[in-house]
Amino acid sequence: MIVKELTAVDKKKTREGFGRALAQLGHDNPNVVALTADLGGSVNMRFFAKDFPDRFINCGVAEQNMCNIASGLSLVGKIPFFATFGCFATARCLDMIRTTICYANLNVKIAGSHGGLLTGEDGASHQALEELGLMRILPNMTVIAPCDFWEAQRATKAVADIDGPCYLRLGRASIPVLTDENSPFEIGKAVTHREGSDVAIVACGVMVYESLMAAEMLSQDGINARVINLHTIKPIDVDTLVSAAEECGAVVTAEEHQIHCGMGSAVAEALVQRCPVPMEFVGVQDRFGISGPGDELLKVFGLKDVDIVKAVKKVLKRKK
């Protein structure tokens, strides 16, 4: 894909991909149950709620209760998906997720919408920038951050097929659609969107698109960047990452999340044991978000393609 094509792609919301897949799951599996805490519209549960009113529970504005109602439903064989904004789905329910869900390895699926700065004008209280870290630290938890509308659909269906707690990061904004209905998806298996051997850019969510744009810009300077979509942050695809580090010799990570404890940290943890190489981290630099249009926030916080280009040039100076 060249820059011209990348800029011309459709834009769709990952939360809508989730909502459509959930409704499909409702048809496919009578055990799938959906719960929300007064944000059914925002998390796109309307399709499911319309088709399966008896399997939809609106818990009111009470996220902790919703979380453990889901736990109880899983204990009697249901496959509950609970969804609200990522901040509330994780930080507010953390004790419930830790002790009731993860410790007991319950089959509860958590969908956190409004992940990242693209949440925009609502500001820091509503922009989840640390939830991937909060979730990936918990034993038994699977953590997925889809890169687009179709990947969100595939991820939603995939988590229903595995037993155990899963967290899905979804976004508020429409973002470029990079994959299609038939693209492959396997939990724990990273996807290489672009081959290259000078540097590996590892990204998730909307940052996969920004990374592809960056790779295109870098190619103008004769730098061949590999772009890896690390949709599953846990369990992490160590083999793909180690191969990339061995073959490229330098890694830049890009995420719409705090640089601490997020996807980039997970990549560093994986690489440092088997193939340490110079790394740079593109992400939110240990600060809270602010209000503003989402795309402008990506610029203000240094999460655009040009920022990835800068990070690549910096890391290449350290490459041996």
Next chain:
Amino acid sequence: MLVEAKSGHTGGPLSCTDFATTLYFNVLNHDPGNPTSPDRDMVIYSIGHVTPVNYSILAECGYFPLKDLMEFRKVEGHLQGHPNRLDTPGVEASTGSLGQGLSISVGIASGFRMDNKPNRVYCVMGDGENQEGSIWEAAMAAGNFKLDNLCAILDLNNCQIDGHMEDIMDINPIADKYRAFKWNVIEIDGHDLVQIRDAFATAKSTKGKPTIIIARTVMGKGVSFMEGDYNWHGVAPSLEQGEKALGELGTNYAEWSQRLLTN
């Protein structure tokens, strides 16, 4: 088991013993030989720390051998300080962080109702635990959802770790609060076996509302030097205290240990 473990909670389990025993031996539809039977009623201990009564009853029912109780809180055993469903047969949920069991029970009750199943869920709660906000989120949901297959039992022993409940954070008038949250409320003497049995029967026949049995109990019930003393919330008796307590309950340490180890 507490003497052997050298740590654990003593007072609360003794205040729960009468209603918990009645629940498992006279009320519950369960099969210790098939702990995951889809036909079973479920018990959620929202107060996870009362594992001594929880595990003792499960062992007496036959979920696992009595001798396992001697490995309570030990690395080689399967009986965690607070219950974990992955470790111990008959434990339905992993609890210990207070205030979570009622929400879990609401989920279980909702699941049974979705499937038109007659199974019931029982939730054992503490009084100090009713200071947690999450209990009231769950109470509101259970009342609004009209979950008449849910029965909560509140162990109202008026003691929590730091002191008497009224001196720390009074939850009263607790019966009025649950009535206001659309619950059927039954208040009983939690050590009167007839009242306990009648309350469970009334709960089962009550339609359109969840029931809470508010059981007025005595912390450390049955052991003179423990009764009513909040200091017994989270400590285990010494060997000497254990001997004295078992003596008051009609046995002795050697005899009781022998019974556990050979069954």
